[in-house]
Structure formats: C-alpha cells, structure tokens
Amino acid sequence: MDFSLSDEARMLRDLCRGFADRAIRPHAAKWDRECYFPVELFREMGELSLMGLLVPVEYGGTGVGTVAFAAAMEELAAADNSTAACWNAHLTIGSLPILHFGTEEQKRRWLVPLAQGEKLGSCAFTEPGAGSDLSGIETRALRTKEGWKLRGRKIFITNAGTEMSLGPLVLARTGENRFGFFVVPRGTPGFGIGPKAEKLGWRSMDTRELIFDDCLLPADHLLGESDVESIRQATETLAVGRISVAALSLGLARACLDASLAYALERRQFGVPIASFQAIRSKLADMATRLEMARLITMKAAWLHDRDEPYRQEAAMAKLAASELAVDASREAVQIHGGYGYMEGEFPVARYYRDAKVLEIGEGTSEILRVVIAKGLGC
C-alpha cells in the first residue's frame, strides 16, 4: 500500500496552496461580507489551467485524475470554502454531463470553453418540489418541429447568473419516464434568472432561481444523441461530485483545526495557554484524528475512481464522514475561540461555522447518504 501522492499531484496541490495564499485567503472575508462573486479569480484560474482538471486534454482540460483533483480541492477549500464550492460546481456537475453524454460536436462547442476557463459551468437539477428525489422533477422539455420547448423552474442553482456563466445544463423530463440534460445558453429567450439568493454561508457563491417559460432550444441542445430512460442513468456518472464535496469538507475541517490550534497555543487564561487544558486538547485531538480518517476514505474513493473500480459506496461514505466532520469541527473551532469565535472579522471561524452546514445538504444529504450506504450493504 502506498499513501504518497504522485509528483504531479503534489505539484498541483502546492500550486493550489500557493494560489490560495496569494489570491484567495486574503479576500475571503470581504467576499463573504459583500456576497461578492469574484469573477476575476475564476479568470485567473483559467490562465493557470485550473478550470478543466477532470476534463481530458483533448477537450481543453488537464485530466489530472481524481486523487490529484481531491488534493487540489482541499487546498482551495481550506482558504475559502465558498469560492471553492463554486469551482467544484463548475468542475463536476457543470462540466461532466457534457463529457459523459455530449456528442463530439457538443464537447467541442461547450466543454472546451468550460475546461479552458472562458466560461463558468453550472447544472440545474433541484426544483421547488424535487431535491433529494429527482424523479419528481416537473421541468418539461417538449419536442417541437424546430427542437425543444422547455418549461419549469429550478432553484438553488450555482454559477448560472454570473457574467462568465455559459448557462446551465438543465435536467428536464422529456416523457413519462424519460429525462435529458439541456444546454441553455445565457440570453436564450424564455430563460429567466431570479435574484441572488441570500444564504447562511457560501455567501460569495452566486445561487439563483431559474425560470424556463416556453424557452425554445435547437434540437442539438439536448446532450447526447437521445434522452435517457431513467433519472439514475442521467445522474449516476456524477457520483464523483461526492468525492469532490468530501474534499471541500476536508479543507474546511483542516482550516478549523489550523485556526483552533494556533489560537489555543496563543490564548492564555488562568495564566496558561488554553491548549494546556485537557478539555481543549481533546477537541484538537479528535479533530485531527477524524480529519485523517475522513481524508483516507476520500482518497480511497478517489483512487478507486481513477482505477475504474466501483467507488460509489466509498464516495458516499467519504462525503458523509467529511461533511459531518466539517460541521463538528467548525462548531468546536468557535467554541475554542470563545467569544472571539462568535464575532465576525478578527478570526475566520464564525465564517467557517456558517459555511460548514451546507456540506451536509448538497450532493446528497446525510440522511440520503445513509440510505445509499445501507443499500450498498444489502439492506
């Protein structure tokens, strides 16, 4: 067994660490406070060829593999979970459906500009009445003479409303039990974008409601040669997103540990650093131990994915373990910081606490993941 990263993966991780130190960490609090989506950051990431990590070289990406990708994601996520989450949405659900389902012509047309960082990717599954259970979606695509007519609403959609957005990939019902992904470029008549949602955390992320009011699309805007027969077929290639959200969670948990450790060594009460109290030490020891465990299962899932072996169970476990760790670690980080932890500004842990919660909700809620894992066990 070999736990070391390849040279390439280490260099990518170091690049992301250096980039995060220089271009992200110093601004994260401001972006959060002002709910500002830093479009210039994503353009710079394009210049560093960071926007196509999971897309093969022939489509403008760098195809670094899932292990290297997860290591990179942890670095950005540790600096600012919110912008890292936008990056995650672009790299996974915003790009991969085109790679998996798209025709050669569709890949050239839409995937290449995404992977090269000219455009930002987004994907719309969720609706007011359908989240965990996507088989309940009501957005419909009707076949017309010229192509498709899209009607419905999507909510909580990341990356669709920025100036560099390509426009969402929309999951819609094409028949009784048939589904397809539709590319809806920005500015298509009948495609409306709601105001930016106000959120507890991930506040720099651009999250919106999308409205499709008899939105007409040419026939070639359905990804692939034809629609598919089940929701499972439409979404199953995207489980790599769970590994990615696990890595996002690891980054946040690590940031909590780093901040808490530094604070506990500095902060003195009763004449000694609070790190000398057993109660504080136990918290730090637990955080560090769970972080190591969650990272191991995340990397194992990534490694299985890279080897084309079954990885779904491990990916679900990784996302579950890492996201629950992130929430717990952020709560303890605030606790260790005492009153300072509750305040915004001087220390980042209040922001970590707000950012963490969503990790237990997106890409499969904790409850759904437990259902998936239990099913995997044979229940």
Added chain:
Amino acid sequence: MDIVVCIKQVQDPDIPPRDFKVDEEKMMVVPPANVPPVISTFDENAIEAAIQLKEAKGGKITVVTMGGDKAKDSLKKCLAMGCDEAVLLQDPAFDGSDAFGVARALAAAVRKIGKFDILMCGRLSSDWSYGTTPLALAEALNLPSVTQLQKIEARDGGLRCERALEDGVEVVDVSTPCLLTVSNEMNNPRLPSVKGILTASRKQIPLWKAADLGVDAGSVGAGAATLELTKLYKPVFTGQCEFITGETLEEAAENLALRLRADKII
C-alpha cells in the same frame, strides 16, 4: 539568449516562529515536520527574470541545484514555471560544502552545460543570507558579475542592469557572458500552470556526481570548507510596547519623532 540559473532549496522561511527550532548541540537547524522545503526566495525571482527574458528574446533556460532527493521538487517547479532543463548535483562528497565548495561544483556543472549568455542567482539565500556563492561562482568561471538587480534589459552586445541599492539605483552595462544576481524588486514570481506541471512531470532530471563533473572530491565538502561554525542559537527577542501621546495629533507626532531621535533610530 541562453540562461543558466542556480537555485537553492531551503527550509520554508514563512513558517511561524514557534516552529523554527535549532539543535544547539549539533549546531543544526531542525526542519519542521510536514513543512516541505521551498526554492529560496530570491532564486525564484531569478527564475522569473530568466523566463521573462526568454519570453522576450527566446533561448533556453537550464536550472542547476546541489541537494538531496527533495531538491528535485524545486527543480520540477522551475520546469513547470517555464524552464527547459534541470540538473541535480548530488554526491556524498558535496556534504558540508561551504559557499566556495558549492561554487566549485556549480562552476563545473555550468562548464559541462556549455554555452550560455547569462548565469543567474538570487542575491542571497533565504536561510543563511551570506550572498557569497554567486560571487565565488563568478570568480571560479572568470565572469563579470553585477549583483542585486531590480531590472535587466537586453541591448546590442550586452545587458543594461539596474542595481537596487539602499540609497538609490545604480545603472550598469555589462557584456555577456556574465553572472547576475537578482533581488525581489525585480518581479513577482509566477505560479506554474497545471499544463506546466504536466509538462514538467514528464521531463527527466539528470543527476551529476562529482566524478561526472570532474570535481576533485578533496576540493568540496566539509573537508575543504574554510568557514567554521562556532555557535548556532535562536536569538531571544524581547518586545516592549510604549504609547506616545500628546494633546494634539501634531504634538503626538512631534513627541514620537523626538523619542525616535533620542533612541538614535532617526
């Protein structure tokens, strides 16, 4: 324009002071666990300067370092940033070399590389800050040298260089081949792109031993060192905070100035 850059891998200077540890007995700096070493700060400026010259004038950049296996990571980073080739000098005979020993080995490597127009180094290393290796290297290769540069401009038949000095800027014209040392005023080193990383990871880094360089083992290493380390310790800084006040802001500023003069700071 062909350029050779000599770099050094050092302990990350950006670690928190509490992680900086010295073994006084062995007279060694104890590297912190889990913090990978990095390219010495000014050396990275030299790499960036070389890449910018290459982008403007074409040519090839070769990077050389002396070090252990980990030093390969620093060379790979240079390749990923845009350098063309890298060489690692590694031999037990080199262990414990002082600046002159290092310069002898580097000089032999530069001769082996062959033709070049500029040999570049950082102005100081971020670990010991001696700044002697580049000059010893210029001496060993009988090259003119200009140090502490903030700007290099290629002109017909030579280079125009600006030296960043404490009290101003000195402009020096120099013919090539020459040795230049680069200061941080010169540039902000770029990050390698992912594409650069992929290219770099496919490149081989040859390893040259003392024998490959024709370097006599007696002229390098601890035995040949002329520098003797007598004591190594971590200095203790004591801080004191004092508030300078006054009835008005102007008066407070005046009191501050008087106080600084009394302490011979201004």
